[in-house]
Amino acid sequence: MFLQILNNSLDAFDPSGNGQQKTVRIDASRHGGTVKVLISDNGQGFADPKRAFDPFFTTKSPRSGIGMGLSVCYAIVRDHGGEITAHNQHPHGAALVIELPLKAPSFAPETKDNVVTY
Ligand SMILES: Nc1ncnc2c1ncn2[C@@H]1O[C@H](COP(=O)(O)OP(=O)(O)O)[C@@H](O)[C@H]1O
Numbered sequence: 634m635f636l637q638i639l640n641n642s643l644d645a646f647d648p649s650g651n652g653q654q655k656t657v658r659i660d661a662s663r664h665g666g667t668v669k670v671l672i673s674d675n676g677q678g679f680a681d682p683k684r685a686f687d688p689f690f691t692t693k694s695p696r697s698g699i700g701m702g703l704s705v706c707y708a709i710v711r712d713h714g715g716e717i718t719a720h721n722q723h724p725h726g727a728a729l730v731i732e733l734p735l736k737a738p739s740f741a742p743e744t745k746d747n748v749v750t751y
């Protein structure tokens with residue numbers, strides 16, 4: 634999940650650079666029983682943050698993306714009982730906020746003797 638998000642940040646940077654420093658910021662904090670991870674960049678920002686998690690939604694050329702990355706991230710976070718949201722920052726840049734419960738929900742797969750059961 635984090636690789637998908639970080640690769641999206643790399644894709645979002647202006648290739649010409651324009652002399653601007655490319656920055657990805659990762660921040661993690663604990664709030665009671667929840668871990669909050671904020672991943673933000675100073676790239677171009679979301680063209681449409683509301684659609685970012687839609688399956689097959691992409692603004693990239695067919696060679697660079699098929700639009701499944703954030704949709705899979707959404708499913709992973711949901712299956713762990715958490716939430717993921719997409720935002721634009723000012724003056725520009727994208728941010729993803731992931732909130733996960735420290736305690737796994739009861740429907741999460743269990744691992745015993747290296748066997749995963751659902
Ligand atoms: N960090 C980001 N900055 C700007 N736009 C983003 C960022 N991450 C995702 N997006 C937008 O969300 C769309 C969907 O992302 P994703 O599901 O990972 O698919 P893909 O990377 O294959 O296009 C991207 O095509 C892009 O428009």
Ligand SMILES: [Mg+2]
Nearest residue numbers: 637641702703
């Ligand atoms: Mg992607």
